[in-house]
Structure formats: C-alpha cells, structure tokens
Amino acid sequence: MYKIGLTGGIASGKSTVSEWLAQKGAPVIDADVVAREVVALGTPGLSELVAYFGDSILQGDGTLDRPKLGAIIFNDEAKRKMLNDILHRYIHERIDELAMMHYEQGFGAVIYDIPLLIETNWYKEMDEVWLVALEPEVQKARLMARNGLSEEEAQARISSQMSLADKKTYSQVIIDNNGTLEELMDQLIQLWQTKGDLFAKEDS
Numbered sequence: 001m002y003k004i005g006l007t008g009g010i011a012s013g014k015s016t017v018s019e020w021l022a023q024k025g026a027p028v029i030d031a032d033v034v035a036r037e038v039v040a041l042g043t044p045g046l047s048e049l050v051a052y053f054g055d056s057i058l059q060g061d062g063t064l065d066r067p068k069l070g071a072i073i074f075n076d077e078a079k080r081k082m083l084n085d086i087l088h089r090y091i092h093e094r095i096d097e098l099a100m101m102h103y104e105q106g107f108g109a110v111i112y113d114i115p116l117l118i119e120t121n122w123y124k125e126m127d128e129v130w131l132v133a134l135e136p137e138v139q140k141a142r143l144m145a146r147n148g149l150s151e152e153e154a155q156a157r158i159s160s161q162m163s164l165a166d167k168k169t170y171s172q173v174i175i176d177n178n179g180t181l182e183e184l185m186d187q188l189i190q191l192w193q194t195k196g197d198l199f200a201k202e203d204s
C-alpha cells in the first residue's frame with residue numbers, strides 16, 4: 001500500500017485538505033484524532049501524562065485539560081519533548097493499526113495526516129510527502145482566528161514547529177494555501193487528476 005504523508009504547520013489547512021480527499025474516497029488517518037484517543041479517560045497515555053505533569057492537567061471529571069497542557073508545552077521545550085516522548089509511541093502504534101485496516105480493505109494508498117511528520121522522522125516511512133504551505137503571517141492570522149489565541153500565543157505554537165523552508169526540503173508535493181479556499185480547491189482538483197488513481201481499491 002502506497003503511503004502519502006500529508007503535513008504542514010499548525011493551522012496550515014491540513015484538515016481542510018484531508019476532508020476534501022476523504023470526500024473523494026481516499027482513506028485518511030488523522031494524527032490529531034489519534035492523539036486524542038490515546039489520552040482518553042482510563043488510558044495508559046493519560047496515566048503517564050499525569051505521572052509526569054501532575055493532576056493539575058486534569059479537569060474535574062478526570063479528563064485532560066487540553067488548553068492547560070497546551071499552555072505548558074508550547075512555552076517550554078523540555079516539557080514538550082517529554083510530552084512527545086510519552087505520547088508519540090502510543091500515537092504511532094494506533095496509526096499503524098488504522099493503516100492495517102485500510103490495507104485489509106484493499107485501498108491502493110492511504111493519507112497519513114500528521115502535523116509532526118517530519119519532526120518525528122515518520123516521513124521516512126512514507127512513499128511521498130505532501131506539504132500544505134503558507135507564509136507564517138497568514139498562518140498566524142488563521143491560527144489566532146481559529147483558536148482565539150493572542151499573537152504571542154500563536155507565535156509560540158508556530159515557533160515550536162520546524163520552519164516552512166526546512167519542511168519544503170522534505171516534500172515532493174507542495175499545496176500552496178496562502179490564497180482563498182477556491183484557489184486551494186483548484187489545486188486539489190489538479191492533484192486528484194494526477195494522483196487519485198493511486199487510492200483505487202485493488203478489486204475495483
């Protein structure tokens with residue numbers, strides 16, 4: 001099965017792209033969804049987080065207080081590394097399971113929507129990397145609007161990730177999302193024309 005890693009910085013438009021691809025019939029694995037599963041109530045992932053960060057990262061009902069943990073790790077590199085060390089193993093395992101399900105269903109290719117695909121070296125497992133690219137100023141504005149963050153908070157999140165210029169050197173396909181949604185869709189239609197057949201099921 002052909003593996004396509006879809007990546008890009010925070011608020012770059014990966015979900016917008018992967019939802020479009022999913023509507024076209026491509027199987028998509030969303031690492032942000034998996035990252036929520038592995039810290040659900042009662043999981044070993046959540047227990048390990050509490051053991052390191054303390055139970056002040058929990059809400060009253062025992063579930064993870066995500067904004068609170070975000071405020072900690074996006075401003076502290078050592079703690080972010082620890083979070084990654086704890087969770088990426090669980091995330092990777094679950095992603096492999098989901099990929100196996102798609103493989104068993106006969107799909108020719110699968111999209112791995114992974115924000116930290118390059119930072120974690122997971123790109124090495126991919127056959128190709130698609131990057132959703134946009135200038136940091138546009139990114140910051142979209143992130144502030146979507147998450148209701150201050151400029152400083154948005155900048156801290158952007159700075160916690162690899163720069164766009166570096167990510168480009170690992171990518172075979174660049175999807176430019178500086179423009180309107182319509183301009184994005186035009187590129188996706190073109191991309192589907194050249195790559196869409198990869199996803200076809202073997203028995204179809």
Ligand SMILES: CC(C)(COP(=O)(O)OP(=O)(O)OC[C@H]1O[C@@H](n2cnc3c(N)ncnc32)[C@H](O)[C@@H]1O)[C@@H](O)C(=O)NCCC(=O)NCCS
Nearest residue numbers: 009010031032035066067069070073084087115116160161
């Ligand atoms: C810190 C957490 C609790 C904040 O939760 P929140 O609901 O506010 O954000 P969400 O999970 O939707 O992530 C939004 C975006 O933040 C960025 N991001 C998330 N985690 C990290 C990280 N460890 N380092 C850098 N950027 C990150 C990604 O671009 C992601 O798409 C959460 O992001 C988390 O658990 N992160 C660790 C798991 C992880 O590395 N996820 C990325 C997928 S591999």
Ligand SMILES: Nc1ncnc2c1ncn2[C@@H]1O[C@H](COP(=O)(O)OP(=O)(O)OP(=O)(O)O)[C@@H](O)[C@H]1O
Nearest residue numbers: 010011012013014015016115142146179180181184
């Ligand atoms: N071309 C565009 N024009 C205007 N807004 C856009 C465009 N593309 C995406 N957006 C908006 O920008 C925000 C970020 O997009 P999206 O959620 O798809 O990014 P993402 O890369 O999946 O983010 P994250 O990884 O941080 O969850 C959303 O509010 C989305 O509606």
